[in-house]
Amino acid sequence: MDIKKVLVADAVDNACIELLKKYSIEVDCKYKLSKEQLVQEIKNYDAIVVRSDTKVTAEVIQAGKRMKVIGRAGAGVDNIDVNAATANNVIVLNTPGGNAISACELTCSLITNLARNVTPASASLKAGRWDRKLYSGHELSGKTLAIIGLGRIGREVALRMQAWGMTTIGFDPIVSAEEAKQFNTEFLPLEQIWPRADYITVHTPLIPATRNLINQKVLNSCKKGIRIINVARGGIINESDLLAAIKSGQCGGAGIDVFEQEPPTDPVTLELIAQDKVVATPHLGASTGEAQIRVAVEVSEQIIALTGKSKDYTSTAGVINRSVLDKRA
DSSP states (O other): OOOOOEEEOSOOHHHHHHHHHTOEEEEEEESOOHHHHHHHHGOOOOOOESSSSSOHHHHHHHHOOOEEEEESSSSTTBBOOHHHHHHOOOOEEETTTTTTTHHHHHHHHHHHHHHHHHHHHHHHHTTOOOOOOTOOOOTTTTOOOEOOSSSHHHHHHHHHTTTOEEEEEEEEEEEEEEHHHHTTEEEEOOHHHHOOOOOEEEEOOOOOTTTTBBBBHHHHOTTTEEEEEEOOOOSSSHHHHHHHHHHTTEEEEEEEEOOSEEEEEEHHHHHHOOOOEEOSSSSOOSSHHHHHHHHHHHHHHHHHHHTTOOSSOOOOBBOHHHHHHHHHH
């Protein structure tokens, strides 16, 4: 595939740019372009690299007459119109493993934080109070963690939280019970998971089947005091239903890193964030130096692999729409 010129539209680690240049691919970095600016610029490029800020819409894709590849330096591709890309024979690829460890470690941090009330207790002490009894927590040993999505991140979470003594159960439509057993996780249908879980963490993409997956009905099916963690995508958990469950006491706490709107301005989301039982972070799942380097390198390696110019880089494991790759092969 002939890829001569790449637009990097969101800030990525310089390792991406250096590696592409090493293979004689011209790279322009133009950040925070408006939709109109992007529509104009994309005409001049064979590929675009984005993170989560830039929206690669159908209009942008149709304007990119030269465009062959959309590379996402990260896992989620909900900011890319994959259907439009496929219809226009544009390959969409991501870096599914690049931020797995970072997202896993943040998930584990939120679980342990919720168990011991670390964030509210710290805020209380800094405000001059000594509320030892108020912030008494519980042990994780012996508790059950439900993992929805047993891919790279979900598996890493399972292994780490098992070391804390947690029992792990989970569900994933493309993972078998035998595969789940290999990392000591009991595979169950969703309706059997909800009443057993003490904690629920979600690690799925945001697609129609997962939008509002955790909702009022699910929360009411859980044990009183269930704790919810989302380091995946905003919209998987219904924020209004979660807020109501926290206010009623049905939900004992939540660790939320991602929101339906980012940055959030919706009153419901802001009220959710403000709850004492919520530990909220501003989409930090992949925000480690190590993850940023990995996703930057992985996206450039795959673009180079598509050119066929390298014997070192031949894998395109992150291609989302394989049918386009097959057509172009």
